Amino acid sequence: MTILIEQPQLESQAEDQKFSSETNELVLDGGFVMPKTVSNNGLVAEELVSSNEFMAPEINSFGRSFRDYDAESERQKSVEEFYRLQHINQTYDFVKRMREEYGKLNRVEMSIWECCELLNEVVDESDPDLDEPQIMHLLQSAEAIRKDYPDEDWLHLTALIHDLGKVLLLPSFGGLPQWAVVGDTFPLGCAFDEGNVHHKYFKENPDYNNPAYNTKYGIYSEGCGLDNVMISWGHDDYMYLVAKENRTTLPPAALFIIRYHSFYPFHTVGAYKHLMNEEDAKNLKWLKIFNKYDLYSKSKEMIDVEKVKPYYLSLIDKYFPAKLRW
Ligand SMILES: O[C@H]1[C@H](O)[C@@H](O)[C@H](O)[C@@H](O)[C@H]1O
Ligand SMILES: [Fe+2]
Ligand SMILES: [Fe+2]
Numbered sequence: 001m002t003i004l005i006e007q008p009q010l011e012s013q014a015e016d017q018k019f020s021s022e023t024n025e026l027v028l029d030g031g032f033v034m035p036k037t038v039s040n041n042g043l044v045a046e047e048l049v050s051s052n053e054f055m056a057p058e059i060n061s062f063g064r065s066f067r068d069y070d071a072e073s074e075r076q077k078s079v080e081e082f083y084r085l086q087h088i089n090q091t092y093d094f095v096k097r098m099r100e101e102y103g104k105l106n107r108v109e110m111s112i113w114e115c116c117e118l119l120n121e122v123v124d125e126s127d128p129d130l131d132e133p134q135i136m137h138l139l140q141s142a143e144a145i146r147k148d149y150p151d152e153d154w155l156h157l158t159a160l161i162h163d164l165g166k167v168l169l170l171p172s173f174g175g176l177p178q179w180a181v182v183g184d185t186f187p188l189g190c191a192f193d194e195g196n197v198h199h200k201y202f203k204e205n206p207d208y209n210n211p212a213y214n215t216k217y218g219i220y221s222e223g224c225g226l227d228n229v230m231i232s233w234g235h236d237d238y239m240y241l242v243a244k245e246n247r248t249t250l251p252p253a254a255l256f257i258i259r260y261h262s263f264y265p266f267h268t269v270g271a272y273k274h275l276m277n278e279e280d281a282k283n284l285k286w287l288k289i290f291n292k293y294d295l296y297s298k299s300k301e302m303i304d305v306e307k308v309k310p311y312y313l314s315l316i317d318k319y320f321p322a323k324l325r326w
Contacts, residue, residue, distance in 0.1 A: 053148050054144050054145075054147060054148050054292070054293065054296075054297070056292060056295075056296035057296055057299065060128070060129040060131075060298060061129065061130075061131035061132075061298065061299065061300055062075065062128075062129070062131065064128075066128075066129050066295055066296065067128065067129065067264075067295070068128065069083075069128065069197045069198065071128075075128055076128060078125060079125070079126060079127075079128050080198055082125050082126045082178055082179065082182075082183060083126070083183060083197060083198040083201060084198065084201045085177070085178075085179040086126075086178075086179035086183050086201075086232070087192075087196075087198065087199075087201035087202045087204070087205055088201060088204045088205050089177075089179050089180070089205075090179065090180070090186075090188065090205070090232040090233065091188060091205060091206055091207050092188040092189050092207055092213060092230055094180075094233065095188050095230050095231070095232060095233045096230065098180070098233040099230075099233070099237070099241075102168075102174075102238055102241060103241060103245075105241070105242065105245055105246075105325040105326060106325070107172065107173055107174070107326055108172055108173065108325075108326040109323050109324070109325060109326070110323065110324065110326060111316070111320075111322060111323055111324065112160075112161060112164070112316045112320050112324065113309075113312070113313060113316060115161075115164045115167060115326070116135055116138060116160070116161075116164065117135065118167055118170065119133075119134040119135055119138070119163070119164060119166060119167060120133050120134060120135050121170065122134050122166045122167065122169050122170065123169075124166060124178075124182045125178045125182065126178065126182040126183035126184075127182070129295070129298050130298050131298075131300075132298070132300075132302075134163060134166060135305070136302065136303065137163065137297075137298060138159070138160050138161070138162075138163060138164075139160070139303040139305065139308060140297040140298065140299065140301065140303060141159040141160075141162070141293045141294050141297045142156050142157075142159035142160040142312070143297075143303055143308065144159075144293045144297040145159050145290070145293040145297075146159075148293075153315055153318070154250050154251055154253075154254050154319070155254070155286075155290070156312075156315060157250065157254070157312070157315040157316065157318075157319055158250065158254040158257050158258060158290065159290065159293060159294070160312055160315070161239065161243070161258065162239065162257065162258050162261055162290075162294065163235060163239075164235070164239050164242075165181070165234065165235030165236060165237075165238035165239035165240075165242070166181055166182060166235045167326070168180070168181045168234075168235060168238055169181050169182075173326070180233055180234065181234050181235050182234060182235060182262075183234065183262065184196065184197055184262050184263070184264045184265065185231050185232045185234055185236055185237075185260075185262040185263045185264075186231070186232050186263070186265055186272075187220075187229045187230060187231055187232075187272060187275065188207060188213070188230045188231070188232060189207075189213050189218045189219040189220060189229070189230050190213060190214075190215065190216065190217055190218030190219065190220055190275075191213075191214050191215055191216055191218060192205070192208065193265055193269075193271035193272060194271075195265040195269035195270070195271035196265045196271075197264070216274070217274070220275055222274055222275075223274070223275070223276070223277050224275055224277070225275070225276065225277035225279065225280060226259075226260065226266075226275060226276055226277075226280050229272075229275055231259075231260075231263065234262065235262075236258060236259050236260065236261060236262050236263070237259060239258050239259075240255055240258050240259035242324060242325075242326055243255060243258060243320075245325065246320065246321060246324040246325060247321070248319050248320055249318075249319050249320075250319050252279075252283065253282075253283050253286040253287075256280070256283035256284075256286070256287060257283075257286060257287050257290045260287060261287065261290065261291065261294060267284060267287050267288060267291060268291065
């Protein structure tokens with residue numbers, strides 16, 4: 001259900017990600033215009049920014065600014081409780097076990113589209129902005145990015161599938177608790193950065209007092225690459241595994257987006273940058289572009305599923321096998 005609250009237009013709080021009204025360019029990192037980036041397809045990311053670019057709204061479906069984790073409301077209280085549990089329970093050992101277990105991909109066989117439909121049964125308790133079924137969110141973000149990047153079909157499909165890993169909440173996928181599926185992600189094996197939302201709850205995480213894990217680098221080294229970092233378990237890493245193991249032909253930037261789209265402390269706050277390598281830095285440009293559509297396309301504007309379905313089926317056919325192991 002959509003609740004409309006009359007509110008004055010708020011100043012955007014996403015200071016680090018907005019559009020320059022004069023140049024119509026994507027401005028990242030607080031006024032820093034994105035440098036020309038060669039994509040995996042040999043395309044230059046900056047040149048792809050079209051003139052009728054999607055404008056990020058300033059308020060969400062609840063009449064509040066996006067990703068406001070401190071507002072006083074019932075929704076925010078349950079989101080905070082979600083993060084308390086997530087921060088206490090996601091440990092290095094837990095993530096290691098989950099990766100091993102789900103890496104087997106021995107639970108279900110189905111197509112990408114079947115999974116999109118399954119996702120309608122899923123509710124994400126960590127999200128302070130979404131007020132629509134998950135499939136609507138997938139289509140809204142995919143259609144918004146398609147409008148601005150019409151030739152990057154891999155980006156359209158990436159948006160469509162980026163949250164499919166949330167099926168982990170369903171009984172046939174192990175029925176994992178919310179804290180093991182959704183919410184922002186963060187590395188384990190090194191200190192929890194203050195840039196994580198509701199950071200205070202990490203104090204009750206067993207890893208917090210483990211001297212092997214609680215220094216800036218912990219078990220890692222400068223520039224080791226995100227590939228070598230253990231990130232909290234959830235829908236990102238699971239969908240990355242599914243796509244990779246089923247031999248998708250999507251480019252590396254797509255897999256990077258899927259795997260790290262919830263890693264807000266990294267892509268939006270700028271934390272943990274000392275762990276990334278050159279490859280990560282290149283892919284980060286695409287992730288930042290994607291993030292705008294993931295976050296700000298959550299709206300009341302409904303997409304006609306049947307109308308767009310043939311297009312997405314053709315993309316699925318291009319980049320994935322007919323049936324995947326999950
Ligand atoms: O609440 C949201 C939601 O779960 C998204 O799917 C995830 O990608 C975000 O990082 C998270 O904050
Ligand atoms: Fe997500
Ligand atoms: Fe999403």
